[in-house]
């Protein structure tokens with residue numbers, strides 16, 4: 001085992017759902033402005049952008065994981081290492097089962113926020129789910145500023161030792177958000193990251209987030225909402 005530590009931002013949106021940046025811009029930004037060795041493109045209910053990013057990967061010094069942020073009936077679930085898209089509107093359990101069918105990694109992002117799987121159920125729902133659903137990791141850091149409270153709750157539950165890995169992601173919807181939340185793991189490659197998640201040997205960190213990012217988001221929220229409206233069918237749960 002190597003002692004090199006890699007950084008992975010496992011939660012990035014592009015304009016294939018409600019992000020503002022195009023895939024080539026994201027690739028350039030990661031290469032020029034971050035020290036990430038792995039990224040996952042996780043658009044809402046599509047893997048189109050992620051596949052495009054993957055097809056560009058060999059031109060860059062970092063690896064791309066094809067991911068999707070799936071709108072399940074009870075909230076968002078991230079699938080990593082996907083080969084086929086998973087549709088919105090399934091139960092959380094079924095969504096996770098389909099990720100596992102593809103040998104993917106299932107992550108519960110922003111777990112206690114409104115759109116989070118455990119938001120409406122609180123701690124009881126969370127403990128049931130840990131026993132009930134075969135997800136791999138909980139996103140304990142998600143750098144969109146208003147999620148601070150939810151992140152603290154998630155971190156506290158993780159500290160309780162639930163036998164799941166902790167990952168971090170930025171949930172970036174703009175270029176400047178990329179890399180502000182990330183997962184630290186042993187190694188450099190996407191496969192190293194997978195191994196680290198399996199070994200529960202990852203942790204979440206925050207980069208250069210903070211006030212300036214909060215301001216930038218505030219300024220650009222109308223744009224993000226317009227992009228969301230444009231891809232409305234993709235970004236919502238139907239029923």
Ligand SMILES: [Zn+2]
Pocket residue numbers: 069076109110115
């Ligand atoms: Zn989400």
Ligand SMILES: [Zn+2]
Pocket residue numbers: 011013069171
């Ligand atoms: Zn997201």
